[in-house]
Amino acid sequence: MIIIWLIYTFALIVFFVIGWTGVYHVRKFSISGDLTQRAITLYVSIMIVIALVSIFFVLKNGASASFDINFGQIFDFKR
Amino acid sequence: MVFEQKENEEIKITLRRHWSCMIGLSVFAVVMSILPIIMYFILDSYIHLTNGFYNLFVLGMGLYYMFVCTLTFIGWLDYYLDVAVITNERVVDIDQEGLFNRKISELYLSDVEDVTGTIKGALGTFLDFGDVTVQSAGNQAEFILDKVPHPYKITKLIIDLHQDCLQGEIIKK
Numbered sequence: 001m002i003i004i005w006l007i008y009t010f011a012l013i014v015f016f017v018i019g020w021t022g023v024y025h026v027r028k029f030s031i032s033g034d035l036t037q038r039a040i041t042l043y044v045s046i047m048i049v050i051a052l053v054s055i056f057f058v059l060k061n062g063a064s065a066s067f068d069i070n071f072g073q074i075f076d077f078k079r
Numbered sequence: 080m081v082f083e084q085k086e087n088e089e090i091k092i093t094l095r096r097h098w099s100c101m102i103g104l105s106v107f108a109v110v111m112s113i114l115p116i117i118m119y120f121i122l123d124s125y126i127h128l129t130n131g132f133y134n135l136f137v138l139g140m141g142l143y144y145m146f147v148c149t150l151t152f153i154g155w156l157d158y159y160l161d162v163a164v165i166t167n168e169r170v171v172d173i174d175q176e177g178l179f180n181r182k183i184s185e186l187y188l189s190d191v192e193d194v195t196g197t198i199k200g201a202l203g204t205f206l207d208f209g210d211v212t213v214q215s216a217g218n219q220a221e222f223i224l225d226k227v228p229h230p231y232k233i234t235k236l237i238i239d240l241h242q243d244c245l246q247g248e249i250i251k252k
Binding site: 004008011012015019022023025026035036039043046047050051053054055057058061 | 133134135137138140141142144145146148149152153155156159160175177178179
């Protein structure tokens with residue numbers, strides 16, 4: 001269902017906007033030579049990697065049929 | 080820039096909270112990171128994961144890890160940007176609370192009336208960290224540097240600097 005992609009995209013935007021705004025806001029408080037700049041780069045990289053990896057796995061698994069589900073299909077118990 | 084350093088002002092020491100204050104955050108980050116992996120294997124052993132469930136799970140985990148990553152990063156910033164700077168003229172205490180709240184207080188060494196170093200508990204005793212409380216003559220009654228390493232040395236440093244400051248004023252007069 002398209003609605004799940006929309007929710008995911010919306011959540012990503014919220015994370016990136018709030019997170020990055022805050023992170024770049026605190027950048028000016030760093031003392032020269034300290035770890036803040038490097039930590040910001042690491043944080044931003046991790047966020048991008050997580051977003052790309054999760055989207056990659058979903059697309060690889062077949063995004064077109066991926067969300068055509070109901071709760072009966074989700075909880076397909078083995079026993 | 081953290082604070083405006085004055086002309087002829089010399090930074091004696093820059094203090095952050097002791098590293099042991101980060102143990103809680105580190106444990107939180109590790110446990111929260113491992114939890115979904117354990118959950119996945121438990122679910123996988125009881126439930127046949129359909130494509131739809133798998134995709135929901137992957138996207139959910141993506142958001143979850145971003146959330147954990149953001150919380151950990153904010154926690155680290157809270158620790159790392161909480162700085163106390165002791166110069167030959169004043170003590171500056173910078174408190175970072177979350178991403179958007181920040182408090183900077185400063186106290187001139189000439190206003191210092193009493194300095195107390197406190198070490199509490201077994202962990203503080205073994206790792207040598209505690210609080211330094213500076214009492215001033217001004218409106219701000221107490222100035223507390225939380226969980227700094229070597230509190231007794233810091234106490235002595237502030238007292239020595241205070242005396243140097245007073246002697247400097249006497250010589251000027």
